[in-house]
Each structure stands twice: as C-alpha cells, then as structure tokens.
Amino acid sequence: MCATLTDTARDRERQDETTLRERIAANPEPAIAWSLVAVALIGLEFGAFIAGLLLVVDSAVIAVTALIEVTVGLVSPSASESIVGIQQAASGTLDGFRSTANSLPTLLSRETIPNQGYKTGPNGPWENTFLGLEPAVAWAIRAALVYAYAAFVSFWAFRGWKIFRANYRQSDWTPRDDVIDRLDGHRWAQFGIIVVLIFTTMALFAPALGPTTVEQNIQSPYSHELQYFDAEDGEVRTALVGDANFNSKSKGNGEQNVGPMTYDDFGRFHPFGTLTNGRDLFTFAVMGARISLTVSALSMAIAGLIAIVMSLASAYYKGIVDLAAILSADGITSIPQLLLLLMVAMAFQGHWLSDVFNGGFLLALVFGFTGWPGLWRAVRGPALQVSEEEWIDAARSFGQRPSVTMRKHMLPYVLPYLLIYGSMAVGGIIIALSALSFIGSGLGINPPTPAWGRAISMGREYVSTQSWHIALIPGVLIVVLVTGLNAFGDGIRDAIDPESEGGAEEEAAAGGTAG
C-alpha cells in the first residue's frame, strides 16, 4: 500500500498515458490467449447468446413503448393505440429474429443432448435419447454441462479481470483490489456468491435445464404428444402429454405419487418429482427461478435507481430537496403495499400491461415504486456523509457541474451500500412474490406460468404424505436463495468496510505486535 519512490521500469513505462488498445498492441499475448477462449465460450452458445440479447432488447422496446403509451394515453387515447400498434410490430419483428437465433445449434440445448425418449422393449434400449442413454443420465449430463459451462465462464471472466490488472491496467493498485482481496478468505461471502451464481445460471439456462419444456409440459400439454413403452401391452404407444400428466399426479397416496429422482409410467424422468397435476416440478422450479429473479431484479433496479438519485440529490442540495425526498418517501411508505397490489391487479385486469412477463412486470413496477423509500433511507446516510467531504467543496470550487460531482465524487461511495442493502432487500421481494403466488386469486404471477409460491400452495396439503416434495423443494430453494443473497450482501459489506466486522480482531493483532 505504501508508495515506493523507486523508479521501477514498469513505472517508467506507465509515465505516458496510452489507450487500452495501444497497451494491448504493445503486449498482445495475454489478451489474445484470453480472447480466444472467450470467443470459443461464446461460440458454444452463440445462438442462445444472441437470442438472449434480443430478448433483452425486446423487453426494453416493450417497456419504453409502454411508458410512452401510458403518458400519451393521458392526452389522447387514439394516439396511444397507434403506439400499441408500433409496439406490436417491433416486438413481432424481434420475435422473428429470435426464433432464427434460437434455431442455431448450441452445445447446451436439449436438441444436442436429448433426454426425452422411449424404451423399445422392457429392458431398453432407449430410443431418441442422447447416445441411447437412460433419460436420467442424459438429463444429468446436460445439467452438469450447463453448470460446468457457467462455472467456467465465471472463472474466465474473473481471470480476464486479473489479466487486465496484471498486464494492461495503468495503476498497479486501486482501492477495488483490496475489496476483492478481502473476499478471498471470506467463506460466507463466497457461499453467497456461489448461491447467486447457481440461481442466476438456473434462471438463464432454464429451458435447457428442465427435463421437459414449459410449453410442452405445462403451457399446452394437450397439443403435444409423447411416445412411451407400455409395459402391459409390451409395445410402444403414443399419448398426449396432458393425459400422461393426468396419470402421473402426486397426490400423497401410494398409487398417486411420483417422487424425486424417479420415472413415471410414461418413461419420463422427474428429478424433483411431479406436481399435484402431474406436471414436472423441476421444469416448473427452474422456470419459476427465472420469473422470480427477473421480476425481483427489475423491481430492485427501479427501486435502486430512484433511491440513488434521490439520496444523491438529498445529500448534495440538502435543505428543501432533502425535505421533499423525505416527504415523498414517507408518503409512499404509508401506503399499504398489499392493498396497492390488490388495487393495481384489479385496475389493470385485462390490460396488456398485466400480460408482460405474465403479470410479473406490473408486480415489478409496484415493488419498485413502493420499495425505494427503504433503500433510499439506507443510502441517504452514507450519501450525506460523503457530501461533507472536502473533495465535494473542492469540486465546487473549480466549478464542476453538480451532476458530475454527484456521479464522480459521491456515487462510488454510495453504490456499494446500495448493493449491500439491495441484495438483502431482494430476498424480501422474492419472498413477497412467492407469497402473492401462494395466495393466488389474481395476485402474483398468472397461472399456468410457473411460480414458486404456487407450487408451495399446491403441495401444502401433502407435506406430511409421501408427496412432501411438492411444497418442500420450492421452499428450500427460496430459503437457500434468500440466505445466499444475505450472505452476498454481508460479504460485500465486510469487503468494502473492513472495520465493520472483525475490527476487534485486527486491533488485537495490532496490539499484539505492539506489545
């Protein structure tokens, strides 16, 4: 940490500021080696990558046009209708591109490693599965590959940062290095990071992870067929998925139960067992993760953005601006959230906005606009503290614009706090979302779209029977995710502020060396 005044060769090299491009040109090997692997990694999943990007663009288009539509709708309803038209056209075009992108072959797709097939005889062999393996094994290979890929991508991204730090960054030390180094031995934070990565991977790769697809198994089971080996007749038959589901229900009694890691009578493998209506719980759960994470991340983004803007303005201008922020925050906190959710659900019934993300978008908006006061209150303190620093005065003394001062001189100090409180608050939103889906009746995610809360609600009656898995597994997922998010927040706090925890130990150590 200490400044060394010795003029090292590296220092002399760094005397001239160069662009990153020039620095890479001067010493290309590490960058090339890293990029080759990175390109290969993207190449493996190129189709999915592009499709995912298009999905984000699509969502953004819908969100922006929706916002315009609502504002314009206040003035003239006819104009807002034409905007809906534009929205549908744009979204339709993007959907076309997306299906093209989705048709590109990728390594981690169900087409490359299929697990849905049928036995041709009482003892196999399996038809239509990957290498003729059992569906369970084929599925396990695919799931393991997905997680291996995700782990390697995370590792490679981190390695990229390390290569940049070692070879291309002009500062040999930055305050952020210490933060990362402190995470190094922090098991609790690492647990949090791993949990967050596991669930993010689950959400991102949901379609590839499930043993079947939502469309086939949950959304429209009576439009899809499957082949299976009928043990009684000794021949391969065809059935509708819906009928197969009907005969694979988990209802608690001996006959009607398909538990975790078992096959049903139709040769389908269920890693988490089936739901009360015979649908596959694993597919349901991973899709539920996707919905839960998207909605809670979106509401957190909305709440965080409002909170950070308000807290910076509060802290920089103080006085009347601060008072206005306090009043509006208090006003919003005084609205009962559940009541508001009920009202919004009623008011937007049948409105297209309630169909975006199967109702999740509307929920995200409500959670975002009602959730910011909590975050704002948490980051206002740090923001006020930073605003008292003399470098803010210094910036003012040479005429820096307030917006730039807030961004450059205040935001970097407030953002970590937002990350901490945000990651902890996001757990609350996930629980609230699940609770709404648990209550059902117009609240939460519209059925039949998967939602963890609904699975728990379905399985509630069967907790004490052999169909315990229906409620228990989604419940455990929620608990693990929320705990992981809290660990993540805790870990970041310890990393950015080493005095917050373990300070006593350090003091003791310092005392020890002194004595």
Add this chain to the structure above:
Amino acid sequence: MSEMTQQRGRADPAVVGETLVEVKGLKKYYGGQGVLADPPVKAVDGVDFTIQRGETLGLVGESGCGKTTLGRTLVQLETATEGSVEFDGTDITELTGKQLKQWRRNAQIVFQDPESSLNDRMTIGEIVREPLDVHEVGSPRDRRDKVKDLLASVGLQPEHYYRYPHQFSGGQRQRIGIARALALEPEFVVLDEPVSALDTSVQAKILNLLEDLQEEYDLTYLFIAHDLAAVRHICDRVAVMYLGKIMEIGLTEELYTDPANPYTHSLLSAIPEPDPTVEKERITLPGTPPSPRDPPEGCQFTTRCPAKIRPETHEQLDAETWNAIERFREVIRERSRIDLSIRNRIRRRVGRFSKYDDIDETVADLFDGTGVSEEVMAHVEQAADHVKDGYPNRAREYMGEEFDSVCDTTRPDLYTVSPTNRLSYCHRHTDEYESVDSVLGRQSDGE
C-alpha cells in the same frame, strides 16, 4: 524574519502595489431565517480589508472565530449574507452561472485536511486533471502534460499519476491538493490551514513549497492559520480575527513586534518562548469567547479584554474586583441564553422559581474575601436577586447600566495606528482614552 522579506525583494505591498481583492462590509450569517428561528450565528460580522496583488495576507485567530468561513466566502464556497468581495474590480458575490464558473478559475482553495480533500477512488492524475477537464483547457494530451508538470513542481514524481491517494502520506497528499488548486493557474489562492494537519517536520517543507510556488506563479495568498510562527514566516501582512471581526491588520513584522490591539497583545503573548531565561509577560485571557449567536453590542472583545475601558464611576476599582465583575456578567449572560421550560416559566410567574438559586455560590466564589466595596457588592446582590427570580435578562440589564462603558455599548472604528497604514479595532486609539500600551504596561507592573 524581516530579512527574509527583504531577501524576497518584494516591494512593500501596503505602500505600493495594486489591489486584487477588496472586501467591504462582508457578513456571513448562518440560520436565523424564519419567524421562530434562533438568532443567526454571526460567523463573519462585517469585515473590511484589501489584499494586494502578489502578497501573502495571514489570517489568524482562535478556533471558531470565523476565519475559515471568511476564506470560503472569498472563493464563493459560501454565499455572503451582506457586503461585497471585489476581485479585480468585479463584485464576485453577484456572479452566477457561467460568469461564476469562469471566475472560479481565478481563485482556488487548498483545504486543511488532506485526508478529506482528495477523492480516494480517483487516481492522482484524475484528481489534478479534473479542474482542467471542467474548464476544457487545451487538448487531453496538453492536460496530461500539464498535470505531470504540476506534479513535478509540487515535488512529486510523474509516475504518481496512476497511483491512488491511499498510497501517499499526509504531506504528499497536501502537495496533491496544492497541485489541484494550481491547475487552473489562479491568481488568488486561499490556504485554509494548509499545514495544521501535518507533522511538524513536514510543515516546514510545505510552507517552503508554497513560497516557491508563489514566486513561480505570481500567486496572491490568503493564509489562514492559528500557528502564529508559521504566519510570521510566510506572510507579508497579517489580519487578526476575533468573533467574526478583524481586530488588527498590518505588516507582519510590525504587528508582531509592536501590536496595537489588546487582543493581538494577548494572542502574541501566547507564543511559547524557546529561551527559558527570557522573562515574558503572558496575558491570559479569562473566560471563553461569547457565543457568535449573541455577540456583545459593543466591541466583540469587550467581555475578555485586558485593557477594557471602565466607566468613570468605577475607575478606581482594583483589577481583581473588576475581573470578578466581568466573570459574573459572563455567567449572567450565559444564563440569559437558556430557554426555560413551560413548567419553570409558570413557577417564575407565581414566584416559586428556584432553578437559579445556585447563583449565590457563584457570587461567593467570585467575590468572597476579595475586599469588594459594599457599593459594588450591593449591585452584585441586586443582580443575583434578579437571576434567582428567574430573570437573568433583567440582571444583565442592571449590571449593564451600572458597569457598561463605551466598550460595551459602541462598536469601535478601525483606527490607523502606524504610518504603514496598520489598522486596529479599539476605542483606546482615540485621544479620549489612555493608550493600550500604557494600560497593559501598568497592569504588568502592578502584578
């Protein structure tokens, strides 16, 4: 030290030279707006002075006397409540928007605390470069070169450009702060206690650096400090401040060797003498400065002044009694600033107020065994009764009527006290009263 001034070969700025900054009737009050608000804190309460181009004006005074506020107002970090600050003839308190931003290039500030004045998340290069970026000076390449030059001229290495403030010591950080203040090539720099947070060994280096830089860049400094020795070392002229008012302003050497104002006398007497054999007359100021919310009506220094003018009726009182009376008045003044609770107000109304009965102890402490005349004692007891009844304000008025002199009732003017245009804020500079020197001299002889 006077040799040093000559060595620098500068023309005497009080005599020659053109005015760069002219401060007229400057006031800065905090709070006090609104019907129910407390009276405002009068941090700077009517200050007039000028700063000549190329000189270093020192601003000294005890903590809380308003010197930092004055410095910050001069660079428009605070908005003046009243009065004007003319910079090269333009009143900068009137500037807004673009004009203010343009003007800011001319005046910069170096902060006291090097820990707090640098943003830890930016590299040194970014920090020093920021003013240049804000004012879009030259091309990015020019700015970079300029920053490297600046780092070199404050005694840092160019390769420090990519380091972070964490990697530097306090003295180095202060150098970075100085480099940032100089980036825009200002004419005028406010140095707000630039060395008081540093080790003694580093202080001298920074002071020398500041002197060198002044020569190199033709800078005009306002050097705020409470370290009188540092001020003597670096400043051409000195202004002494007390409770928001300038008490004395004049050439450094002259002011240090022959102070005119009673406050300057006592302040200078506090400089420790390195030679233990030298006998030095130390003037210890009694009590604490009054609250800036409620400064005395007359001279700000009146409550603690060792050379306070006495009313004619009490001329003959001995110093000890007079001192006791002043302390007693201070206690009453503090009491009168306390707001009573509703309950105590009701008690006061029905004559059962007892909260202030401890004033008797104060009286006993101050006056017992000092051989105070009965006449004085009668006044003191009358005032104490008012306090006991719950009306310290009445006691304050009562004591005022009896013991107030011109110092308590009238603000003095700034009197010219030497041929070099030194100014001092004291009633004793008029012919009507005995001079400060003779009063203080008599006191020290008497003891």
